Amino acid sequence: MTQTSIALPARPRRTRPPVFVALIAALLLVLFLLPAHAAAPPTPVDTEVALATARKQIDDIRKRVADETDDATLVKQRGDALDIQSKADAAAEALTPQLASVTARLSELGTPPEGVKEASDVAAQRMQLDKTSRALDAQIKLARLLSVDAGQTAEQISAQRRKQFQARLGERRDSFLSDQFWTEFREEFPRDLERLEALRDDLATAVGQTPKWGWLLLGAAIALTIALRVAIGRMLLRITATRVPPGRLRRSFLAVTHVVLAVATPGVVALLIHMGLDWNSQLSDSTSSLLANLVGTVCFGGYVSGLGYALLSANRPSWRLPPISDIVATRLRWLPGVLGVLVVMIWLAERLPVLLNASLTTTITLTGIVAVLTMATLGAVLAISRRLRRQAMQESETPIPFWVSLLLGAVWTVLILSLASLLAGYVAFGSFMVKQVLWVLIVLASAYLLSTLIEDGFSTLLGTSHRDGGEHEAPSMRDQAAVLLSGVGRVAVGLLAVILLLAPFGEAPMDLLQRFDQLRKGLAIGEAQIRPGAVLQALMVLALSLLAVKMLKRWLSNRYLPTTELDPGMQLSAATLFGYAGFVIAVALSLSAAGIGLERVAWIASALSVGIGFGLQAVVQNFVSGLILLAERPVKVGDWVSLGGVEGDILRINVRATEIQMGDRSTVIVPNSEFVTKTVRNVTRSNPLGLVQIKLPLPLSTDAEQVRELILQAFSDHEDVLDTPAPNVFLDGIEGGNLVFNAKGYVSSPRAAYGVRSALLFTLLKRLHEAGLEVSSPPTMLLASAPQPSAAPLAVAPPAQS
16 A cells, blocks of 8 residues: 655754764763662661561562452452562662671671680670671561562462462353343342442432532633644644655654543543542542542543554544554544444443442443453454455455455454353453453554554664665664664563453563563572663763763774884784773773673683683684784784785785785785784785886897987886986896897886886887887797785886896
């Protein structure tokens, strides 16, 4: 499906210093992660009283768990048990340093001397420390025992909830189709109506006791809330279109803001109505609790409605996130509001019978009615989707994806099974199945919106492609960070969605919080305690340290080192050594931030020594050789070297190997140990000049002086031949009846020798021909110059021929 592009007003680009923004954000995050000023540690007396109270509370919970049948009460008891466990663990953690301090002070006092009376003040202090040590040790043991008991109690409650849950699902009652069910319903429903009338009278009394000016004030507040909802919605649309960075983030951000408004508006209205009904606290405790919980349920219903409206986006197709066609979004625009009302009805059907102490048949009837309404709604959605899908297939002739058909078939199967269960008398099972379909729909839609917001946010705020507009540019580190962070965020959203999907099967949000709390406490590895907060802090320190090293290295390379007398190769070597040292310091700082001192990594060094002995000798040898190359500088970046048949320019000296560019512009990776253990020819180390040598055989009858002057003139006429050292011509001797002239000259670089020699040879042959001097044809013509280098734009010579 092709979606309409978003037409948004253009706005000028504003440049922002990314490094400065990153540093500010990192600083704020570090300040956020830093612990606040620690509160005063609890006294032993306060700790003892708190532990005794917690012990009494956990014993009371254990006595009542076995006979408890209300699931809400069990959830509360389990939350209390988990809270006691957390407090016991915190108490043990707080007392442990105190015990360590007392033990250290006792060890400083040492053992009392034998046969010598100890000083009274020292003896009194020793006695007091012994007493405190025993008390702290006993309290720590008690706290740990209480933590274990609370954890076991929480597991016991979870097991009982799962057992009751399975029992309720398997319970069978009289079917709605049987006469016996309706006979019992007609007998018990009038009494349930009387209880409902009592609730109605309670609410009517509450309405009458609230003053009229109070209702007028609340009505004005409700009207103002609705007006603010409309105004804020328009303002957010304008801000999103003009201030949010361009891209998909605009759509996902607007969708999230619509969901927030959909939650806040009905929630505020429901809260105002609750305040009006409970103006003078005239409601009973049960009714007040019902209304307070109803406010939260209305907020959740608003969330469901807002989520549906945000994803369908029937009024703004160009801002729609999921790939839904316009006709589907238009036909289903009624669905979010209906689902929000169904959520509130489902909650009322579960809580009202408990509040009114209604009969079983009335409770089953309410549950069945709500379940049938939910089935009818979902069935209508499936029917409309099926009809529209067939219409789309006829128009476009494109097949529907198999997974879509499979998903719709599974939903139809669940709805039919739920309806059959309701008619057969398994009301709890049928109602659970249809509510679970609705719950899965809500969780998946929420996960989709949240993961989309995470991906769009990171890709827009950290990515670089949208700023530069280049689609073919190589991805930068910002793009990699955006992809990595969005992936981590989406995985976390997926895990949270899975946990929420399992919640109706006996789990609860408190279980998730408990697992996060256990994760927060960390994992003990030997003497080191690895905590997620410490790991995150270590990663922050490592990232900031590496960023600082990178910035300082860039400053050294670009600003400071060029002002020194060091040559470019030495400048690069110094910057590289600084980078290595900075990396080691950054790792050491991150380990310290994680709570792992350098003295605790001896086992790592031992493991590395074993690894070096078996397979890392070459790696360590090359690393050390690289440090030697950077320190002693027998070769440096830019040198022209020859090593074992490899000849070219040194491009880069890395930790393990050195990169050499050959004459054909290919790159050869040579291990650093080769430069330390083998013979290396460095052409440019001590003498940067290049030698141009030409040997010419001429007949014996040739005028040697004329040839000498002609060759010297050719060398002098070439602009690249240096005047100092001056070129010269030698007569090597007579070979095969020919005079052999050996001409030598120098150029500024060996890389230019090959091209200069070729040009001189062309010139000499032309001038000899014009002077009537012919070059002889011996078996071999000797042309010598420096070897061919690797510099790309410079043509240089291969090794001399003989």
